[in-house]
Amino acid sequence: xxxxxxxxxxxxxxxxxxxxxxxxxxxxxxxxxxxxxxxxxxxxxxxxxxxxxxxxxxxxxxxxxxxxxxxxxxxxxxxxxxxxxxxxxxxxxxxxxxxxxxxxxxxxxxxxxxx
Numbered sequence: 797x798x799x800x801x802x803x804x805x806x807x808x809x810x811x812x813x814x815x816x817x818x819x820x821x822x823x824x825x826x827x828x829x830x831x832x833x834x835x836x837x838x839x840x841x842x843x844x845x846x847x848x849x850x851x852x853x854x855x856x857x858x859x860x861x862x863x864x865x866x867x868x869x870x871x872x873x874x875x876x877x878x879x880x881x882x883x884x885x886x887x888x889x890x891x892x893x894x895x896x897x898x899x900x901x902x903x904x905x906x907x908x909x910x911x
Contacts, residue, residue, distance in 0.1 A: 798822035798900040802891050805905030812909070813879045818891030818902055820872040829894040830867055830874040834887035834907075844889070845876060859885070881909045 804816040816832065831846030845865035847853045853865055864877045874891055886909050891902040 798824060798893060798895075800891050800893060800900055800902035802889070802902040802905045805889060805907045807908045807910065808881055810881060810883055810909055810911050812881050813877070814881065814907060815878070816876040816889055816891070816905060816907075818874050820874075820893050820900070824872050824893070825895050826869065827895075830891065831865065832874070832876050832889055832891050834885075834889045836884075836887040839887075841890070847874065878907070881907075883909045883911045885909050 799821050800818055802816060802818045804814060806814060808814055827849050829846060829848045832844045833841050834844050835841040843856060844859055845855050845863055847865045847867050849869055855863060862880045865874065867874045885907060887907060888904040889907050890904045893900045
């Protein structure tokens with residue numbers, strides 16, 4: 797059983813920063829993928845940033861240059877540093893862990909950016 801626990805969401809003004817953190821616990825294989833999705837009201841869930849255990853990263857075009865994903869493989873954590881936040885970044889952010897064909901999700905954390 798794998799569990800993901802998120803923290804770090806909140807309310808921030810446009811141009812501000814937030815850091816999201818996610819810790820995975822349970823039976824975790826070393827070779828895996830961790831990342832963040834987000835879902836805004838009325839919109840589909842979209843992938844924001846992803847990082848494999850080997851290091852390659854991928855970002856949603858609209859967050860490139862503003863968001864940075866990082867991992868600590870030994871601690872099974874993944875963080876998302878979000879800078880220069882915009883109102884359109886407002887969403888519930890979910891961390892996930894993918895091991896083979898199985899995907900595990902965090903409970904979600906709200907990020908609200910005011911204009």
